[in-house]
Amino acid sequence: MSKFLKALVIGTALASLPAAAVAGDPAAGEKVFKKCAACHAVGDGAKHKVGPELNDVLGRTAGTAEVYKYSKAMISAGEDGLVWDEATLTAYLTKPRDVVKGTKMAFAGLRKEQDLDNVIAYLATFSADTPAAEEEQSSAEPAEPETKVQTAEASATAKPTPELREGGTFHLGRKATEDEVAAWDIDVRPDGTGLPEGSGTVADGEVLFTDNCAVCHGDFGEGVGRWPVLAGGQDTLRNARPEKTIGSYWPYLSTVYDYVRRSMPYGNARSLSDDDVYALTAYLLYLNDIVEDEDFELSKDNFTEIRLPNEANFIPDDRMEEPHYAQKAEPCMSDCKPDGVTITMRARILDVTPGSVDDDDASGVGGVD
Numbered sequence: 107m108s109k110f111l112k113a114l115v116i117g118t119a120l121a122s123l124p125a126a127a128v129a130g131d132p133a134a135g136e137k138v139f140k141k142c143a144a145c146h147a148v149g150d151g152a153k154h155k156v157g158p159e160l161n162d163v164l165g166r167t168a169g170t171a172e173v174y175k176y177s178k179a180m181i182s183a184g185e186d187g188l189v190w191d192e193a194t195l196t197a198y199l200t201k202p203r204d205v206v207k208g209t210k211m212a213f214a215g216l217r218k219e220q221d222l223d224n225v226i227a228y229l230a231t232f233s234a235d236t237p238a239a240e241e242e243q244s245s246a247e248p249a250e251p252e253t254k255v256q257t258a259e260a261s262a263t264a265k266p267t268p269e270l271r272e273g274g275t276f277h278l279g280r281k282a283t284e285d286e287v288a289a290w291d292i293d294v295r296p297d298g299t300g301l302p303e304g305s306g307t308v309a310d311g312e313v314l315f316t317d318n319c320a321v322c323h324g325d326f327g328e329g330v331g332r333w334p335v336l337a338g339g340q341d342t343l344r345n346a347r348p349e350k351t352i353g354s355y356w357p358y359l360s361t362v363y364d365y366v367r368r369s370m371p372y373g374n375a376r377s378l379s380d381d382d383v384y385a386l387t388a389y390l391l392y393l394n395d396i397v398e399d400e401d402f403e404l405s406k407d408n409f410t411e412i413r414l415p416n417e418a419n420f421i422p423d424d425r426m427e428e429p430h431y432a433q434k435a436e437p438c439m440s441d442c443k444p445d446g447v448t449i450t451m452r453a454r455i456l457d458v459t460p461g462s463v464d465d466d467d468a469s470g471v472g473g474v475d
């Protein structure tokens with residue numbers, strides 16, 4: 107029997123037991139569990155998150171779920187004999203730090219007795235080792251039709267099946283429609299995948315740029331005030347404050363097309379036609395001296411023939427082959443630098459968009475782009 111089915115059968119057991127045996131209501135407990143769900147998973151296929159998975163937590167010795175990195179405090183609490191049952195869980199979930207001094211569970215605690223009872227009843231539906239569950243397992247062995255009906259009922263109240271959930275794990279939102287996905291799915295890749303039909307010339311682009319872009323980026327892409335510079339900057343990448351532009355820094359022309367089409371003009375995104383974007387991309391190539399002929403026409407067909415000067419200085423993302431990724435080990439999340447951390451620089455400008463007077467006054471030294 108899968109763990110999931112087992113949980114359903116146990117759910118039946120708890121729902122039909124006299125109130126004295128289980129104080130809480132598992133269905134109400136599922137709602138309380140939303141407070142835990144940011145850090146804990148429970149149910150079929152549950153994995154460790156910030157906190158350990160909580161299947162079979164009733165009857166578990168504290169700090170003993172496989173491959174989870176507990177605090178030293180939790181491990182020694184288990185070694186000292188702490189086992190999770192209704193009483194110990196009630197105490198721990200009321201004030202975690204009072205029960206396990208030094209636990210890394212950063213949770214203030216549940217205040218209402220009813221919430222505590224309910225969430226523990228909910229967790230009990232995923233725990234095989236409670237006395238109630240053991241009883242049920244032996245009596246539930248022959249799968250009679252009646253049991254099946256009960257199981258289905260219990261699944262509706264005690265633990266909804268994935269099909270009953272709307273809006274995914276967190277019950278938020280709804281599924282995007284195909285049209286909505288299509289409207290967002292406009293990315294263009296370096297190899298030209300995703301380019302729409304169309305074309306535009308440098309000369310067309312110049313007119314469009316003057317009308318739609320120059321107010322911020324300057325007539326020649328030099329940038330007005332602190333609005334971004336779009337051209338120039340060649341040979342500045344080794345400087346303390348390099349000028350990173352399409353011509354000096356960007357690796358792929360597809361990013362220019364994609365970015366302008368998706369987000370420019372700033373404040374009026376998606377107002378340009380695909381042909382306009384080809385023309386503007388051609389003009390940006392011209393401003394960066396990558397093409398020199400005003401009659402040059404950029405199109406879907408010749409797009410990938412154009413290469414930006416800095417492409418060779420980018421390397422493919424090879425993180426998956428790096429040792430710690432390849433091992434699939436838990437990443438280090440605290441005290442990772444053996445000899446401590448020192449602050450060497452402070453970011454004074456956190457965005458490049460001019461907004462307040464303070465932004466314009468900032469010197470830019472040590473800024474983060």
Ligand code: HEC
Pocket residue numbers: 138139141142143144145146156157158163166167168169170171175176177178179180181190195199208209210211212213216225
């Ligand atoms: C902000 C994250 C967070 C929240 C919220 C949270 N927990 Fe935890 N929980 C943890 C962490 C981290 C641990 C491991 C503690 C340790 O090692 O000291 C833990 C440990 C536990 C344990 C001990 C498990 C074991 O294997 O020994 C239980 C039981 C538990 N949590 C239940 C809950 C319940 C029930 C809730 C909601 C009412 C909750 N937690 C909310 C992070 C959280």
Ligand code: HEC
Pocket residue numbers: 315318319320321322323333334335336350351352362365366370371372373386458459460
């Ligand atoms: C109202 C001001 C404004 C207008 C008009 C505008 N932009 Fe921008 N542009 C911005 C800002 C601000 C950014 C930086 C946004 C960010 O980093 O989040 C930007 C960034 C860019 C970038 C990326 C620069 C880089 O190196 O990161 C390109 C390319 C660009 N704009 C092209 C255009 C084009 C083409 C037009 C005309 C169709 C246009 N912009 C119109 C304000 C503007």
